[in-house]
Amino acid sequence: MDPLSEVLSLLKPRSVSTAEVDAGGAWAIQLDDLAGQIKCYIVVKGSCWLTIEGGDAPVRIPEGSCFVMPTGRGAVIGSGQDVEPALASEVLGPTRSGRVITYQGGGDAYVIGTRFEFASPNAPTLLRSMPPVMPVETSGDRARLRGSIELMMEEFREARPGSDLIAQQLAHLILVQALRLYMSTRSHNDIGWFAALADPQLSTALEAMHANPAHPWTVQKLATLTGMSRTTFAERFRARAGETPIAYLTRWRMILASEKLRASEDTVGRIASSLGYESEHAFNTAFKREMGTPPGRYARAARPIGSSHNLDRVMLPGSGQ
Template structure:
């Protein structure tokens, strides 16, 4: 049985699109203008840099840090926050996966990591409430993360048969481990399903909903699993997740339904029943409200467009 993080990542289908090293020197800054629908995960293995998200205050990223950019928001990375950036797409070759890219002479800061394409048409629904920047340290007891980073560096230093594939698989491990470590850090002010997952009591409720999405869950029943009163649980879940438990459950059910409509041969009635809806009409109403169109039309567009549904 998959845990909630594994289930979301499985539905998201992150595919390593570019896995590379990046060696920069001097004064430099790049506007990462290629983030829409993508996730970036990089580790700073030498030197340091700065990250700026839109109009937020610049954030220092020291050596030994790993960062994840999951939401598609514009970001600028550079040697200092006051350096005028150039668009990354204009100066970096997108076809150099598996290599080390040297920029501005190199020598001062070295990063390794990957850019992931999300293979799910639900990417915005899944990522929109994540923190725009997840920053974790790779030092101390974070042996698994350091191990995947060091092996990735080795594949770049000494390319061998299968190195590109090996680097991509290591990048996936690096992404999952970075997300794990971020979940384990002390409480923050983040809001969204990922923030709820980091809360042990909310995690229990989320795990139950994911384990049995078709069950007739009630707020009282979920509160019991969380070891809280109904009112305290409802208030805390909404504060952490940004929506009510029942709204979260309904949205998760619809994403599961959409996946089966795209890639399975179940009837709408069977999907509706397996997800806890007593009638196909009730399911159709919920699906249209959350996904923006009736399930039958969604399935037709998915087949027509190869599983990419415009506007979904």
């Protein structure tokens, strides 16, 4: 599985609502429910201005564009930069999937928004290193993405048997297509794992680490795969990912370990071995450094009361937990 597919599968995104907003006149909506979520918006008609909390200057989003916001920062969309915004939670209401919301009379801008929540507790770690906003053109050769958007809204409007499930699947498809199209744009200067994945040479190293996280990777081995010298690779990886290749590998191993501790009955020793650690002590140290708690304690906190998992098997003699 490629890194983007693997990360999204691990995050377990679930589309919780999709709405269409038909806005008119001078309008602005403050997106106040973004924490812990990815939001994906498509400007079907007209245009709007997007302002990200703590970000750069407002960005104009033209008709036929899509933008993804994965970091949970507050944002405002509207017809202009000086319009007092209303809260999205008040304008759109709590149950709005498939509904068209007419705001300020409508007629000037038509925006579709889909909100995704995540089942994985690792979502904040993976999302915060992504860009605060990722704009994507859906016109021209982006017809596949635009077609998915049109199909999703058609399902909502016709409300045939199975429409909810089909719309959910199409929302996931739209998210992946938008992320993939953004990665193909070489004009951005983002920093993080997503930025490294968008680099054709660095993505080779990331794919190798994701395909075999237990392998005893070194900077030299990874550099050889990319066709770069060790020094060039190390410098470029750090500049794009914001961390060293080995730091990335360790963090990815610990994310995988945390998922196994939550969902499997494997002992700490078995999980450590499956991720390339010959020493359980070394694994425990790495896990605590990355996750802030020893693996045994993490497992006990993550598993529900009454779980059939035998937690005593996680606590190994001499593990220091």
